[in-house]
Amino acid sequence: MKPAFVAFDVAGTTMQDDGVVISAFESAFSKAFPEEWAENEHEWLEYVIETMGQSKIEVFTHLLKNRQLAVEANEAFEVAYSAVISEVGAEAIDGVEIVFRRLRAEGIPVVLTTGFSRPTLDSILESLGWWGLIDLSITPSEAGLGRPHPDMLNLAAKKLGVSDPSSVVVLGDTQSDIKAGLAFGAHRVYGVLTGCHDGEKLESAGATSVLCSAADLFSLIGN
Secondary structure: OOOOOEEEOOEOOOEOOOOHHHHHHHHHHHHHOHHHHHHHHHHHHHHHHHOOOOOHHHHHHHHHOOHHHHHHHHHHHHHHHHHHHHHHOOOEOOOHHHHHHHHHHOOOOEEEEOOOOHHHHHHHHHHHOOOOOOOEEEOHHHHOOOOOOOHHHHHHHHHHOOOOHHHOEEEEOOHHHHHHHHHHOOOEEEEEOOOOOOHHHHHHOOOOEEEOOHHHOHHHHOO
């Protein structure tokens, strides 16, 4: 069945990560809360890795138990992440742009969902030159809740006039991506091995298939 749209995660799924997200978390914690970071580094990093793909502000809120402190930490994270993007640029995962073009040529909208804020996502899209390659991008604050909740996918479906979640394809590199896709009601929720979580974790979260890369999407949705 031709997908109504395909929703991709960003870092680790369509864009190379190479540990930049983790490094930005470490920078944010160490600069904004050095004492707490020194005491909780191992525990916090485990949680960050486990919840990769979720809204960054929600991750900080859980760890710091204080929304205002989480806002400060998130600002530090975005500064650190944006600095890397500005310095070295964002890099697409090999073959993903070809997939974007092919989907759109076949009339299938390309949607990006993310745990980043809008300013960070926009800087990524600008660096990659993707404004003309995607149909829609959504951040947690725009949808209500981030992953593993399905709010971003619900909003995408609403904006695109899609009433049947089962007709949507969802791809991501984290358990949160998979859980969001399943909660949304997609029947094709694919994990990819280019990011944070391995195949075992993706399958345990309920991935219907696991691909080496999002570039391999058409091996599952037809030629």
